[in-house]
Amino acid sequence: MINNIESLWSEKVNSMKKSVIRELLKLTQKEGIISFAGGLPDPALFPVDDLSKCTEYVLQTHGSKALQYGLTEGDLGLRKELATRYRQIEGLNIDENNIVITTASQQGLDLVGRVFLDKGDVVMCALPSYLGGINAFSSYGAEIKGVKLDENGMSATALDDEINKTKAEGKKVKFIYLVPDFQNPAGITMNRQRRLDILDIAYKHNLPIIEDSPYREVRFDGEPQEMFQSLDKKGFVITLGSLSKVLAPGFRIGWAMGDPIFLDKIVTVKQVADLCSSSFVQMIAAEYFRQGYYAENIKKIIKAYREKRDAMLGALEEFMPEGVTWTHPEGGLFLFVILPKNMNSEALFEKAIERNVAFVIGNVFHCDNSGKNTMRINFSFSSIEDNIEGVRRLSEVIKEMM
């Protein structure tokens, strides 16, 4: 063992924290536990047979290309398939030159951090926000400022106030980070007017918007709200997408989409990060789209998760005591439970684990350390029966603590 190894660690690694959620997930591996903790898709929905056919085809017909290094920008075939889907489904005016493939969207967040952030810069996020985003930006020394959410998404007036305040302190705001659809962790979708208001604030302060959008296609009901990428006519938005929630997280395939001026810098930093994402997996994914499997499978995912969400909402209604409220997501993988103000979900977590049910403490998604009375609940991973039973167990623990 090297002597005094601590003296060798970089300042950067010393300032980084392990993801609380990934640590929690270890706890939830225990036999018999019902886990609402991870953001995991239902593995029964992984299209193993169709992917086997695509894999076989790619190896037989393009084996030598698939097993070789690829372009940093990503496989042209996959970029074309993704651009076609965005044109068809979202009406975006884009092509393959507006897309760079990343090693899932977590890498997209990291690359955005590398492109924009120096120590002391400020990022505007929602309160609460996706922890992986907060951690990625903090790792570049950025200060994360939280802006409160209401039922229509991040408050536009609070965002403007916070930006003005930050500027008055002599600090530099670099971008606004948002998950507009079925937000992780709160399950809230930003309405159209709020999107337009936030876009105006971005224009006024000359700030890019990072639209983190891994759940967008997983909509159960309600009206789709136009993407920031579509509403923006001035090239201010970088959208991050991912196949993790709509195909398989094991693929580690995502993308950054926007004006080539941003993408050129993303490519520069990606060359340092990993040269390129797996050519093999990208070509399988492209084939999966080309054969029409994706369009069919997403319908199955939506149907299955809608049933799971409904079961969970029904169980919350049936079992939770008065004083506990929750969000009603129109899509995605999560809902957010708000306990009475004086309750602490960390204490609840310990008791819940004893009863074999797990969730994520909402506090970890709040960059200002608030939200101690909140919890994030995933409804996509467990079965319908477990969603109901898990909520019943949670409600018992909550009643005891009350």
Ligand SMILES: Cc1ncc(COP(=O)(O)O)c(C=O)c1O
């Ligand atoms: C909002 C958001 N962004 C990014 C990610 C990262 O996903 P992946 O790297 O698997 O694409 C997640 C995962 O849960 C997420 O919820």
